Structure formats: C-alpha cells, structure tokens
Amino acid sequence: MTESKESTVRLLITCPDQPGIVAAVSGFLHRKNANIIHSDQHSTDPEGGRFFMRNEFFLPGLDLDGLTRLREEFAEVTNGFVMDWSLSPVWMPKKTVILCSRVDHALMELLWRWKRGDMRADVTMVISNHPDLRLSVEHFGVPFHHVPVGPTLRDKVHAEDTMMSLMEGQADLVVLARYMQVLTPDFVARFDRRIINIHHSFLPAFVGADPYRRAHQRGVKLIGATAHYVTEELDEGPIIEQDVIRVTHSHDIDDLKRLGADIERHVLARAVQWHLEDRVIVDGNKTIVFRR
Amino acid sequence: MTESKESTVRLLITCPDQPGIVAAVSGFLHRKNANIIHSDQHSTDPEGGRFFMRNEFFLPGLDLDGLTRLREEFAEVTNGFVMDWSLSPVWMPKKTVILCSRVDHALMELLWRWKRGDMRADVTMVISNHPDLRLSVEHFGVPFHHVPVGPTLRDKVHAEDTMMSLMEGQADLVVLARYMQVLTPDFVARFDRRIINIHHSFLPAFVGADPYRRAHQRGVKLIGATAHYVTEELDEGPIIEQDVIRVTHSHDIDDLKRLGADIERHVLARAVQWHLEDRVIVDGNKTIVFRR
Amino acid sequence: MTESKESTVRLLITCPDQPGIVAAVSGFLHRKNANIIHSDQHSTDPEGGRFFMRNEFFLPGLDLDGLTRLREEFAEVTNGFVMDWSLSPVWMPKKTVILCSRVDHALMELLWRWKRGDMRADVTMVISNHPDLRLSVEHFGVPFHHVPVGPTLRDKVHAEDTMMSLMEGQADLVVLARYMQVLTPDFVARFDRRIINIHHSFLPAFVGADPYRRAHQRGVKLIGATAHYVTEELDEGPIIEQDVIRVTHSHDIDDLKRLGADIERHVLARAVQWHLEDRVIVDGNKTIVFRR
Amino acid sequence: MTESKESTVRLLITCPDQPGIVAAVSGFLHRKNANIIHSDQHSTDPEGGRFFMRNEFFLPGLDLDGLTRLREEFAEVTNGFVMDWSLSPVWMPKKTVILCSRVDHALMELLWRWKRGDMRADVTMVISNHPDLRLSVEHFGVPFHHVPVGPTLRDKVHAEDTMMSLMEGQADLVVLARYMQVLTPDFVARFDRRIINIHHSFLPAFVGADPYRRAHQRGVKLIGATAHYVTEELDEGPIIEQDVIRVTHSHDIDDLKRLGADIERHVLARAVQWHLEDRVIVDGNKTIVFRR
Structure with missing residues (x-):
C-alpha cells in the first residue's frame, strides 16, 4: 500500500x-x-x-x-x-541502535535496506565490542562507537553503562545483529520488549552455543534462524519470525554457517521491519504478528 | 481457533x-x-x-x-x-458439488479432507463425464453421477442441462477437480464466482493445454498450479491461490505430471477451504484473500 | 527419467x-x-x-x-x-509393511501413492494395534492385521512376536505411519536401518511426546516433521527428510495438528520413496541422500 | 566440503x-x-x-x-x-565483469558476497550506462567504467565496442545485474553461454517489459525471478535458476518491486555461484545444473 x-x-x-x-x-x-x-x-x-x-x-x-x-x-x-x-x-521513524560484533552479514543487510529506503527507521548509531566494522558502517553515514567489553561482569556492567549513555534518547529499538554478548538483566529491563536478537538456529532446536556445529553433528536436513525479543532467559524470548533453508549431506559446518548467514539476515530484517511498522504485540512469551 | x-x-x-x-x-x-x-x-x-x-x-x-x-x-x-x-x-456448511474426469488426485484429496473433518462442506455429489471413479467416490458415501459429454456443442449443452438439474438447490459451490471440459458461458454465469478450477501451471505461464509438456520444453526450474474462479475467459479468472515445487533437469514430463499432481491437489484444497470459510472476495479479475 | x-x-x-x-x-x-x-x-x-x-x-x-x-x-x-x-x-519392488495406530493421514497418503503407481513398493500388509482402520486398508486390497499391544513389557514382547511371524519374509522395509508405540531393541535390531518413522516435529526441537502442544506454548512460527530411521535411542535415529510449514498466532493446538498432519504425510512419503529407490545410505547417525 | x-x-x-x-x-x-x-x-x-x-x-x-x-x-x-x-x-577464479544500470540491489548482493569470500570470482570491473553507482562500486575496490549508451543502434554498437575493448581478456563471465539494455547479437555471440541475466519475473510468465505491473494487474499470488543465459531471443535463453515469493492483495506495484528485488538478487547470486563452480552445462535451450 x-x-x-x-x-x-x-x-x-x-x-x-x-x-x-x-x-x-x-x-x-x-x-x-x-x-x-x-x-x-x-x-x-x-x-x-x-x-x-x-x-x-x-x-x-x-x-x-x-x-x-x-x-x-x-x-x-x-x-x-x-x-x-x-x-x-508513521511519519516519525523509530530511533534504532544496532549492536554488532565482528561478523557483518546481519548488520550490512539492515544498513543496506535502510539506505535503499526499504526499512523506515532512524538509525542513530552502531555500537560494537570490536572496531573491525567501523569503515563499513561509516560508509553509510552512520556513527560507529567501539565499546569494548572486558572479561569480568564488572567490565560488562561498565561497558553497558557506556552504551546506555550513548543511547540515551536515541533508542526506541535495539537490534542485536549477531552481537555475541549476553546482556545483563538491567540492560534488558531498560529496553523491555524493544531488543530484537537473531539466533542462528531454528529455536528451540540447538539452544545455546555453536548451533551449526551441532546441526551438522545431528545431520538435520534444514537449518534455520530465529528472531526474538530478548528477555532475561537466554534464547527463550518471544519469537517474532523464523525461517529455514534446505541443506544436504554434502554441506560441512562452514557451508552451514554460510547458508545460515543468508537466512539470519533475512529473518532479522523481516522481524525488525515488522517491529518498525508496529505489527508485533508481545503476549507473555509469544508474539502476535499482524502480517500483510 | x-x-x-x-x-x-x-x-x-x-x-x-x-x-x-x-x-x-x-x-x-x-x-x-x-x-x-x-x-x-x-x-x-x-x-x-x-x-x-x-x-x-x-x-x-x-x-x-x-x-x-x-x-x-x-x-x-x-x-x-x-x-x-x-x-x-458457520454452522451450515456450503453445499458443494465436485466435477471430475478420469484423474483422481484432486478429487481424492478433497474427499479425504472432507471425511477427516478438515474441510467443512456439505459435499452433495460428484459428477463426472467418465464412469471410472464411481467406486472411489461411493466408498466415501457420496453420490456419483456419470454425465457423459458428447463431441458437439449441442451435446455439451445437453450434458450441462442434465448436470444443472442434478445440482438444483445442491450447489453453493462447484469445484472443478481436473474436470477437463470447458463450460459454456451460460453455465459459468449460472454459478458466477462460485466455480473454482485448478489449472496445472503457474498462471499466466503456460496458459492453455498441456502445460507440463511445455514446462519441460522450456526447461523451467519450478512448476506450479493455480486455483481460480472460472469466468468466460479460459484461464483468466481471478486467482485464489498458487504454489510451486522445484524440479531439475533429471525430471521428465511424467515426473513433472506426478510432482505437479501434489501441488495441484494442495492448491485446490486450500482455495476451496478459503472459499468455504468465506475468506475470499472477488474484486474485478482479482481476489482479496483474508488468510490467517 | x-x-x-x-x-x-x-x-x-x-x-x-x-x-x-x-x-x-x-x-x-x-x-x-x-x-x-x-x-x-x-x-x-x-x-x-x-x-x-x-x-x-x-x-x-x-x-x-x-x-x-x-x-x-x-x-x-x-x-x-x-x-x-x-x-x-529395480524390477523387484521392496516388500513393505506399514504399522499404524488410529490416525490415518500418513497411512492413507502412502496407500494412495502406492495405488496410483507413484510409489514402487510391494505393500504386503498393514498391522495396527487398533482395529479402526481395517476397512480403509482393505478397500485398497491390502491385508490388515490387528495386533493389540497390552500395557506391560511382556505384552509388548508377545505382540512383537506375533508381528514378526506375520512379517516373516514379507518385510524389506517397515514404515511406522504414526504407530505410536515404542519398539523393543530386539525388534529394532531385527530390522536394522529398515524401519522408517515419522516424528511430528522438526527434530531435534520438541523431542518426545506432545510436540504440537509444546510448539504452541513456545510460540514458534514454523512447525515441522521429521522422517528418520528408528534406532534404540528414541527420536535420535538418522534423519532422512524434514520439512516445515508456516503458522501464526491465530492457530491453536488443533490447527497445528491439522496443518502438521499435511507435513507429516508428505515428509514420510518422500523418505519412503527415497528408501525404495535406494537413494539413502546410513552413515553413523546421519544419512547420505542422493536426491534428484 | x-x-x-x-x-x-x-x-x-x-x-x-x-x-x-x-x-x-x-x-x-x-x-x-x-x-x-x-x-x-x-x-x-x-x-x-x-x-x-x-x-x-x-x-x-x-x-x-x-x-x-x-x-x-x-x-x-x-x-x-x-x-x-x-x-x-579451482584455484583460478573466473574473471567476471558485472554490467548494471541504476538500480543497485543485484549488483550490491554480488559484490558483497564476493567481498565476504562466499563467491569465488575475480571481479575485474563493473560497467554501467549510468554514473550513479560509481562510489558504491569503488568502495569495494572494484574498477567502475561509465559507458553511456545513446538512443540509436549506432550508439549501442559504439558503446558495446568500448565495453568489449575494456573487457578484452578480463571476462570469462559477464553478469547483467539489471543492466536494462538489450545487447546486440554480436555481443551475445562473443560471450556465448557466458552472459547471465536476471529477469524480474517467473519466466515464461510476464515475458518482456514491466513484469511487476502486469503481475499486479493479473492478481498473481506469487512473484518470481529467473536467471538465464542470454541468447539472441530476448527472455528465451536457457534458465539456470528461478524462485518465487508469496504476495497478497495488500501489496501494490511498489511493494512487488521491493519484494521482487530480494528474490532477484538471490536468484542471480545462486546462478552466478553455480556457473563459477562449473555446475551448469547448457543443453540446447535448457541447462543441466549439478546442485549439491
């Protein structure tokens, strides 16, 4: 329309x-x-x-x-x-902060759709715990902040403090584009129902770490990705969107990662799009998604 | 629900x-x-x-x-x-007449879903221009009428007269489950927007006869099926539902027919289901389908 | 071809x-x-x-x-x-025994494809622990044996003895078309790599009982089915084929069961077809499937 | 592997x-x-x-x-x-030239996959009849040549001469990433079976111009894209890959273009990938594609 x-x-x-x-x-x-x-x-x-x-x-x-x-x-x-x-x-796009780490596929897909005008958001900044993607982000004219996260919980809390002060008034929505860091309950509560994560499996299959390796070991014939709101329970938040792709015995773990990356970026982009269009309502641990 | x-x-x-x-x-x-x-x-x-x-x-x-x-x-x-x-x-299922010819896959899928209670219709009869499927139909407890159609237009008109008198008061919906006969404009007008046909291609590709042979010749990588309301213009009626399946160079025409039969029966079943649930509104040569 | x-x-x-x-x-x-x-x-x-x-x-x-x-x-x-x-x-189709319980969708899909000549097997018999589906099976001209299974392990062993003597020389392949009974290790070993089961979820998600209820509770956006060879470990055998279908918040548990039944019967039919065409090799807990 | x-x-x-x-x-x-x-x-x-x-x-x-x-x-x-x-x-990636016009989605998808190492090609240059995408291309470190094409056949021939001399020894493969210009038979013959085009419809549906507008008018429920080798006959070359996406009555022509762009870029990327991996053999007007 x-x-x-x-x-x-x-x-x-x-x-x-x-x-x-x-x-x-x-x-x-x-x-x-x-x-x-x-x-x-x-x-x-x-x-x-x-x-x-x-x-x-x-x-x-x-x-x-x-x-x-x-x-x-x-x-x-x-x-x-x-x-x-x-x-x-509708005329005021939601302020959106993207968190990422080192892998760029989900981040690039979002920035690219945004630049093409397909994703009506106001992308205010990208924050990463690694400096690697600075140039790629700045090429889109989006501010990039490197906020490293140390190994202890104290380090994490301090990093989150820095992030929250950067994000003050700038984050109607927070997107974890393969951010690879578990957030503290405080941070999650601060952005309740406004943090979207992409998990690289078809949840609840392969909850936790290294899902592609485990998918390969189990010999599944489809691999998938799941976009969900982040809650205190890791990988248990309300699911917004999921999709799968067919794989065969001839694909090794690296192939699964490569094929999975395509599904991840599209599933995340759709979930973010629907949130931005006010199509998603959270109902307990589920979502109502009013799709077209 | x-x-x-x-x-x-x-x-x-x-x-x-x-x-x-x-x-x-x-x-x-x-x-x-x-x-x-x-x-x-x-x-x-x-x-x-x-x-x-x-x-x-x-x-x-x-x-x-x-x-x-x-x-x-x-x-x-x-x-x-x-x-x-x-x-x-909702408590009064629509009276439904199924027309078929010799191939049974679309007919059987409908009768089977109906028998399982998945398709809330009142299937009043099956009419065929061939006697072959009588036993299969009667096994479901549904009346079967054999109405042969001769080669001339006069024959067709007379056959349709017979069919219309059998169907009098019994047909809120007419389903062509691979009926293979072109209906006269009079018959079509009599059941305006209430005849659903399954065409064995992804319309508008391969309009007309023998679509699988032509799909094979063209070397397409997907074959499909289209359920549509019947109008005077052959293969031009409002589309209700379409779907496709992947094929490869190793599939010959018979393979395409066999794989296509699976798509045909499911696309037709979905279209009929949606009509029975009052989910389809015709708007000119298009449909509005309020899916779940 | x-x-x-x-x-x-x-x-x-x-x-x-x-x-x-x-x-x-x-x-x-x-x-x-x-x-x-x-x-x-x-x-x-x-x-x-x-x-x-x-x-x-x-x-x-x-x-x-x-x-x-x-x-x-x-x-x-x-x-x-x-x-x-x-x-x-190729000219000697494999002798195939189908085990079922009360629900008929997977069984009917197999018998129907077999009758249409799409599945080249020699279906020697259907065995069920319930008498309900006798007429449906015999309508296809296939012998039906009712072998009830009592509540104790002794009962199960005796039932399996009866089944094995019925199946003697008649079972190159055993298909569990929603049989709903766990088989003993002896029975499984007797037909090593020749028993195919359909599990009503996208394994390894929702291993065990009542997967559709749990899928509904988790709010997944896709439901699936998995065909696998049966091994001693329940739901852990080598996966042959999987597929999924999209669901929404508007589908309740009964809807999931109904939609899932469509996926189950097709996934099982494909897996059986590939086994019958000698396309599947078991490699540890995985399969090599040489698809077309 | x-x-x-x-x-x-x-x-x-x-x-x-x-x-x-x-x-x-x-x-x-x-x-x-x-x-x-x-x-x-x-x-x-x-x-x-x-x-x-x-x-x-x-x-x-x-x-x-x-x-x-x-x-x-x-x-x-x-x-x-x-x-x-x-x-x-395998250790010598094919020299690949991408031709494009003004829209960037197909071009960006290719360059991005190439940069990530997912597409093993040696992208030697991008040529466009418009200057718009220069910066986007050069950001990837790929040479960009603007070769305008005038309105007459003479202009086209001269432009193609320029392109051919730029491409001399640099083009094992030519990819038309929505190039929007019909090539002369000479140019096509020069790169026989080595030019891949993306057509923005599910061929043979909507052959020719403006397929999304015509798809909208016809009220189809799926839109698609087709990657094919270019031959003298416009839109008639051997098909390498096709895919579709579901649309509804609520999508207008601009929505179809936007959704279609996602299918176009993935179908083209897959076709190019398969060509680069020597998986495609042309057989008359068809292809043999040895997929994994």
Whole structure:
C-alpha cells in the first residue's frame, strides 16, 4: 500500500476481551474523521481471553500537537477498559541502535535496506565490542562507537553503562545483529520488549552455543534462524519470525554457517521491519504478528 | 481457533471506501451483543478506492430465524452505503458439488479432507463425464453421477442441462477437480464466482493445454498450479491461490505430471477451504484473500 | 527419467575413501556392457574419509540368475577394498509393511501413492494395534492385521512376536505411519536401518511426546516433521527428510495438528520413496541422500 | 566440503551417450592418481541420448604446467568419443565483469558476497550506462567504467565496442545485474553461454517489459525471478535458476518491486555461484545444473 505517510497513525491495543471494544475504538476514529486504512484483530478465545488490535488510519492534517490531543482524547475512550495501547505516528521513524560484533552479514543487510529506503527507521548509531566494522558502517553515514567489553561482569556492567549513555534518547529499538554478548538483566529491563536478537538456529532446536556445529553433528536436513525479543532467559524470548533453508549431506559446518548467514539476515530484517511498522504485540512469551 | 461454530456468523462486505463504515458495522454488532472473533479489512487506496471487510462474530443463541432478522436489521444499517454484503452461518456448511474426469488426485484429496473433518462442506455429489471413479467416490458415501459429454456443442449443452438439474438447490459451490471440459458461458454465469478450477501451471505461464509438456520444453526450474474462479475467459479468472515445487533437469514430463499432481491437489484444497470459510472476495479479475 | 525398469539395477557402495574405487567399479560395469544411467558419489573428506556411491545402470536382458552371477563377479572386484555394497533389481519392488495406530493421514497418503503407481513398493500388509482402520486398508486390497499391544513389557514382547511371524519374509522395509508405540531393541535390531518413522516435529526441537502442544506454548512460527530411521535411542535415529510449514498466532493446538498432519504425510512419503529407490545410505547417525 | 582448492580441478563433459565413457574417464583419472571428490552424471535417455558429467578431483601438486599436460593427455582419451569437455582449475577464479544500470540491489548482493569470500570470482570491473553507482562500486575496490549508451543502434554498437575493448581478456563471465539494455547479437555471440541475466519475473510468465505491473494487474499470488543465459531471443535463453515469493492483495506495484528485488538478487547470486563452480552445462535451450 502506498500511503500518505504524513498524517498516518498506527494504533496497537492489548486488553482482556470484552464486547464493545471495536465499536468504541471505531466510533472514536469515526468522530475524529479518521479513515481506517488497515485493521486487524485477534482474540485468543471467542468467549473470554485476550484481545489484540492493530489499526492504521489516516487523519489529514494531523501534526505532533494534534497527535498529543488525540492521545488525550483516546485515553478517555479507554476508561471503561483495562487497555494497553499506543498511537505511533508513521511519519516519525523509530530511533534504532544496532549492536554488532565482528561478523557483518546481519548488520550490512539492515544498513543496506535502510539506505535503499526499504526499512523506515532512524538509525542513530552502531555500537560494537570490536572496531573491525567501523569503515563499513561509516560508509553509510552512520556513527560507529567501539565499546569494548572486558572479561569480568564488572567490565560488562561498565561497558553497558557506556552504551546506555550513548543511547540515551536515541533508542526506541535495539537490534542485536549477531552481537555475541549476553546482556545483563538491567540492560534488558531498560529496553523491555524493544531488543530484537537473531539466533542462528531454528529455536528451540540447538539452544545455546555453536548451533551449526551441532546441526551438522545431528545431520538435520534444514537449518534455520530465529528472531526474538530478548528477555532475561537466554534464547527463550518471544519469537517474532523464523525461517529455514534446505541443506544436504554434502554441506560441512562452514557451508552451514554460510547458508545460515543468508537466512539470519533475512529473518532479522523481516522481524525488525515488522517491529518498525508496529505489527508485533508481545503476549507473555509469544508474539502476535499482524502480517500483510 | 477452536470456535463454538453454532451461533457464529461471517460477514463479508465490499463497498466504495468512505468514512464511517467500520464504525457503523461495529456499532451495529455491539448493539446486537455480538462478540467479534476476527476482523480484517483492506482498502485499495487510503484516499478513495474500494473497501473490503471480513468479520467473524459470535452471537450466543442465534438460530436461523435470528439470522433472518439479523439480515433485515443489517440491511437498514447499510442504507447509507453502496454495499455488497453477505452474512453466512458457520454452522451450515456450503453445499458443494465436485466435477471430475478420469484423474483422481484432486478429487481424492478433497474427499479425504472432507471425511477427516478438515474441510467443512456439505459435499452433495460428484459428477463426472467418465464412469471410472464411481467406486472411489461411493466408498466415501457420496453420490456419483456419470454425465457423459458428447463431441458437439449441442451435446455439451445437453450434458450441462442434465448436470444443472442434478445440482438444483445442491450447489453453493462447484469445484472443478481436473474436470477437463470447458463450460459454456451460460453455465459459468449460472454459478458466477462460485466455480473454482485448478489449472496445472503457474498462471499466466503456460496458459492453455498441456502445460507440463511445455514446462519441460522450456526447461523451467519450478512448476506450479493455480486455483481460480472460472469466468468466460479460459484461464483468466481471478486467482485464489498458487504454489510451486522445484524440479531439475533429471525430471521428465511424467515426473513433472506426478510432482505437479501434489501441488495441484494442495492448491485446490486450500482455495476451496478459503472459499468455504468465506475468506475470499472477488474484486474485478482479482481476489482479496483474508488468510490467517 | 522414464526407465526400462526391467534390467535396471541399483548399486550402493560405502567404503573408506581410497584411489581407484570409481575406476574399478566403472571398469567392471563397462566390461559387463552395462550402461550407467545415473551416478552420484560423495566423499566426507577429499584426503581420507568415507566414500559413498549410488549407481543406476541398465543391463539389457538381465534376469534374476544373471543378477546372481553379477553379484558374484562384483564381489571379486571389491576384494581390494573394505566395501559395503548392494545390488538391487529395480524390477523387484521392496516388500513393505506399514504399522499404524488410529490416525490415518500418513497411512492413507502412502496407500494412495502406492495405488496410483507413484510409489514402487510391494505393500504386503498393514498391522495396527487398533482395529479402526481395517476397512480403509482393505478397500485398497491390502491385508490388515490387528495386533493389540497390552500395557506391560511382556505384552509388548508377545505382540512383537506375533508381528514378526506375520512379517516373516514379507518385510524389506517397515514404515511406522504414526504407530505410536515404542519398539523393543530386539525388534529394532531385527530390522536394522529398515524401519522408517515419522516424528511430528522438526527434530531435534520438541523431542518426545506432545510436540504440537509444546510448539504452541513456545510460540514458534514454523512447525515441522521429521522422517528418520528408528534406532534404540528414541527420536535420535538418522534423519532422512524434514520439512516445515508456516503458522501464526491465530492457530491453536488443533490447527497445528491439522496443518502438521499435511507435513507429516508428505515428509514420510518422500523418505519412503527415497528408501525404495535406494537413494539413502546410513552413515553413523546421519544419512547420505542422493536426491534428484 | 572444505577442499584443498589448490590442485583441485573440475571436469565438465557433454557427449552423445555411449557405453564406456565413465570407465574411460575414471580409468584415466585413476592412472593419474587423481582422487575424485564429487562426481555427478546425467543421461537424457538410458538407451541413447545425451550424456553429461561433472567431476571434481584432487591431484596433489598439480600446477598450471601440469594442467596443460593433463589437458593434452585427456584429449587423447576422448578420441573415441564426440565429446565437449573442459578442465577448470579451482584455484583460478573466473574473471567476471558485472554490467548494471541504476538500480543497485543485484549488483550490491554480488559484490558483497564476493567481498565476504562466499563467491569465488575475480571481479575485474563493473560497467554501467549510468554514473550513479560509481562510489558504491569503488568502495569495494572494484574498477567502475561509465559507458553511456545513446538512443540509436549506432550508439549501442559504439558503446558495446568500448565495453568489449575494456573487457578484452578480463571476462570469462559477464553478469547483467539489471543492466536494462538489450545487447546486440554480436555481443551475445562473443560471450556465448557466458552472459547471465536476471529477469524480474517467473519466466515464461510476464515475458518482456514491466513484469511487476502486469503481475499486479493479473492478481498473481506469487512473484518470481529467473536467471538465464542470454541468447539472441530476448527472455528465451536457457534458465539456470528461478524462485518465487508469496504476495497478497495488500501489496501494490511498489511493494512487488521491493519484494521482487530480494528474490532477484538471490536468484542471480545462486546462478552466478553455480556457473563459477562449473555446475551448469547448457543443453540446447535448457541447462543441466549439478546442485549439491
């Protein structure tokens, strides 16, 4: 859909299911003269359960002040419901920080899509615990920060402190593009439901380290990748997207890594894209993804 | 979604896009105490264009009389709009007639899914221009009618007359499971937007006869199948579903036919399933498919 | 490839890699005036390692006596090598026994492909621990044996004794089409590398019971199935084939089971087909699959 | 397969099928103490027809002089056969020229894979009829030549003359990465079977211009891309690789272009990779692709 992105707003709602939600929301939007472009909803159970909605609407002439008023008025509509909601202006791309380490495929795929205009984000910076990818990043005109991480927990905490002060006000979304470092619970909590990681296996197969080696040992016929939100439990966060590719007996571990890299970068790019388009709602340890 | 299929109704809407449609519809459903289970909508253009909606709602205690009243009341709601709509009770599966010829793969897949309860249809009969598949069909407890079709147009018209009288009141949907006969425009018009055909190629590649032979000659690396509504223009009707499978230089024409048969039966089964679940709206020569 | 299946033979070879294997084998076939139709080989390591070969050749006028002589002469060729090999006549389909329980999708897919001539096997019987599928099986003209399995290990041993005496001389291949019973090590050893099972998950994800429920809980975005040879270690045997299908948040456990059944029956059918065509060589806990 | 790429050679053979080919070839390699790493063959018909072979072997200590002698000796082996063959040293990557226009996705994917070491080519230069992509190309350390093409046939001939003199001795392979210019028959003949183009549709669907617009009009549910060798007949050359991606009613033409670009770049990269690995043999208007 080609959209007038100016004046377009996305509404995400999570609440206990109950009659009248859709009527209340669409009645409100109608009174505001909004034109609904897309609307999707999902209930976990038709008789009680949880309700999720994504709504994209067009409100000619809406600016940031108008959006503030719209939020105040919508808050009144939600009074009768126990509702989590957000109203996100499409014309203000989310500030996005990418963390990476030494391998570049996932990072390059994101920067490349972003440069081509396919990924509507405001990429504010790239942070890495290694200096290797500086030139590649700066070639895209994106600031690169090298924040080394020492071997102790103290080192990690200090590195994260540095990262958090760099990211202050600059990170609506944090993407781990093969960052290869476990984050502290504090850091994770600071960006709750806003850190996306790519794991190089089809979770829950091969949780943990070195999945391609283990996939090769097990003789699987497909290898995969999983993009998920980061939670305290390693490799257990809500899955956003997964995909696989066929392999054969003739592929060794290096082949699996090379083929897997292609799947990783695409799965991560799709997950990031969907988050940026407000298509993902977290529900406990699962996600609702309103795909096209 | 496991649904209380009793009392569940599906609403399909097509109309010119204009503000207030969703508010009017959801306001009506709210006043009727309906609980919306799923709702999807699509607009071809945010500023003018066409609007499509599929809505599945649960209305405890609704029976056929209640449905009749609901339709009358909803008709009043639609007064201000130029709206095509339907309200279909989920608890009354659509009456379905399957036409076939000699090859059985598409027919068997449908009957098998139906017998397993995966395809909620009321399969009223199978009609074939050949007697070969009688036993296979009757084994499923489905009536089989052999209606031969002679070589002339007169013969075809007479055969279709016989078929139409057999089908009178028994065919909400007609499925061509490799029927191999071109239908007359009259027959097509009689079941407008309710005849689904499976074409054994990835349309518009290999329109017409003998697609696997031509695919082999061209050396394609994928072969496919296309399920579409039948219109007067052969192989030009609105596409509902397509899929492909990979082939190699080592596959000869018979291999392509055999591999293609697997794709054909699954593509047709999905298209029929979606039609039966009121997920498909025809828009000119295209379809809107509200997939899960 | 359309082949003159009479007089066509398949040669499978496993041995330590060493120079001269291919020359010895192809020299022998040339002296016998055999025409090689297909030949594939794989080495695990170019400098030492293991060597695998599949060779399909045509030898006009070869009959069973000729095959016996061919085996004797080939045995001499292999003298200088430590070689596992087999020569299988394509015109004698492998005797195949299918074990099933109550669910029918995998069984039906196999019988259907067999009846259509797509699966060249000699299906000698179906054995089930439940009587439910007798009529469905006998409709295909295949003998059905009901061998109930009691709750104790003694019961299981006695049931397997009954099964083994039914299968005596009738089982080149045993297919577990959702048989749902763990076999004893004795039974497994009796049909070493000749029992194929379908597991209803993408192994090694969701090893063990109830994989669809656990897949739903984990919120995966793809579900899969795995066909593997049965070994003593449950769900750990060499994988022959795997595949997946996309699911969304809107699918409940029953939906996953229904969608999964489609993947299960196709993955199993492909694995059985490849075994019947002598395309699979077991190498430790992995398989070499010479696909087309 | 991790290979000692030094001393590894690939042999491609095309000839009329006849007994003794494999024996002659493998006997020769055995006498030379070569160790066969992979070998694949294909016959179009078991009793007469054409024969194709790909053989990858390791010959310790082989250098360029040794390769020359090997070619002379192999030529004698082939005397009894009407045989097209080539012996390609793996340690000498093919010289590759990429032609492009203004859009960069296919070009960037190739350069990126090349830079990562995933595509073993010697990329000698990029030539474009527009200057736009100079910086992007030079960032990879690859020479960029801008050769504008005027509107007349004379202009085109002169531009191709310039290109051919730039490419003299530098082009074992020419890749059209969305070059958007029809080449003259002379140019095509000059690089017979060595020009790979990416067509932005699933050929033979949407032959010719503007395939995404026509795909949108037709309402297809999958869009695709086709990599093929360039011949005089536009869009009719031998197909090397094809792939598709699912689209829905909600995607407009720009979405199709964006999604299609992802398929285009991967299909082209795979086709180029296979050509570089000597996996593709042209047989009339088709290809034999020896995939892993």
